[in-house]
Amino acid sequence: MATGEPALTPFALAGAAEAGSYDPAVARVVQSLAEYTRWPTPRNPLRLCVAGPALHAGRLDGLRLADGRTIDRRTMPPSAVTPGACDAVYIGQLPPLAQRQLTTTLRGRGVMTIAEADPACRSQAMFCLSFSAQAVSFRLNVDAVARSGLRVDPRVLRLSAGGQP
């Protein structure tokens, strides 16, 4: 799927070309996670904030959930992310400390957090994406999910990599 942007540098192009191939899978995972998560009150549209530079967030625009709700994607610096402005936060390529700060801010406030650059899932994000040659999968931080103020369908737990009991 070569939908790369012409403005990118060759290095970035190469990186984007590789990163861009994950975009549909990431979009699908994000959409599915949103579909299996319940907010205290239904959110429509669902405000999805992409915090920091994201490598695989290219397809997150204009997503539509199975029940018809739309996802309103907005990009903002981590400092601008507040619980009142976002229903879900896609945490991009941020250093671990910054990721941790962000998740601490959002904890218990009814905001879904998905970390792109935390394969070990130490940032206290609810979901952490992991990329393999074949597919995009995710890990689920049970502790973070429990403290999030959201309800996640328990069946999702089975799907998380290494998350099966």
Add this chain to the structure above:
Amino acid sequence: MSTARLLTIREMLGRVHLRLILFAVLLAAASLTLSGGLVIRSYAQRNLDLVARTVAYTVEPAVVFDDRQAILDGIASVADSGGVRQVEVRDPAGRVLATWTNPRAGLPDWLLATGNRLLWRRPATASLVHSGTRIGEVRITGNPEALLRFALAGAIIALTTLALTVIATRILARRLQRDVIGPLEHVAEVAHAVRTERSFDRRVPVAGIAEIDRFGQDFNALLAELQGWHATLTRENAELAERVLLDPLTGLGNRAAFEAALPRAVTAAVTTSQSFAVLYCDVDRFKAINDAHGHEAGDAVLMAIGQRLRAVLRQDDQAFRLGGDEFVILLAPVGGDDVVGRIAARLGQAMTAPIMLLNGHAVATGLSIGVATYPDDGLSPEELLRRADRAMYDEKRARSHNTTEDL
């Protein structure tokens, strides 16, 4: 007419019992199998539908996330419990997303296929619905192995039970025979003994069963009557037989009795090597008494002579009236001529007293006696009788010479 062997009651009871049991067991088995089969089939179908729905629920997120491995894991976690042969998950376009086959199929495929056809008319299906949208379908083929094993065990148990029941039937029939047919056989045996051995004193014992006892009592009463009739008949027959051999006038044996008694006496004498004597007697002046006083007087004389003979003779001696005025006496084994002579003398003496007639007259008479002794005078009955007869005539002639009277 059929010449088939007759059935005994025991065989008949056994057969009836067996048929009854087989009928009852088969009826119960058939109805249980039918109703049980229908119930099991409906439960199996419902179970398969339930498994399908559970699989659909479990794998739904995996389908949404498009995670094939998670779909397989989800199926295995639900369907691995048995009762499921194959699970297929398809997307709405019909493409197969995942196929899971139970790795623990122990029975041959044709058997499983047959079982499947019997149990499930269709594979169970369940739609995968996510947020109101149909995102796929779960299709499950059942595994009838457990049910087949159950049916097999059931069949074995049923057959074992049937065998036990048949054995129990045999035992019951035997017991019934002992309690019911045994007494009946008693009756039959008594009846047979009565018929063949004339043992009218046999009676049917008490059986302890009301009907049979009533029958036995009537049978015994009948036997008692039969016994009475039989005794009467036997007695009357004996009397008749005796009467045939008796001289009605004197009560002594008649000619027939004598003709039977003489050979008997000879035989007895031969076997015991003893001697006996035949005394041939003739009444003196009998014809004259008859002519003078009538036949009634003659009869009275004969009766009186009979009485006097009996009075003189010993217990084992026998007297017969051959007819007219002729008497014969068989003297039981005698020691010697001495005894015979003494008895003959006593007989003569006994006749000397006059005989009183009904018309008031008294007549005097006497006996002419001829003696023949076995074995001295003869060995055969005819010889003995002839010798005694001749001796009697000799005697009578001698006496008529001595007296002027006509004897």
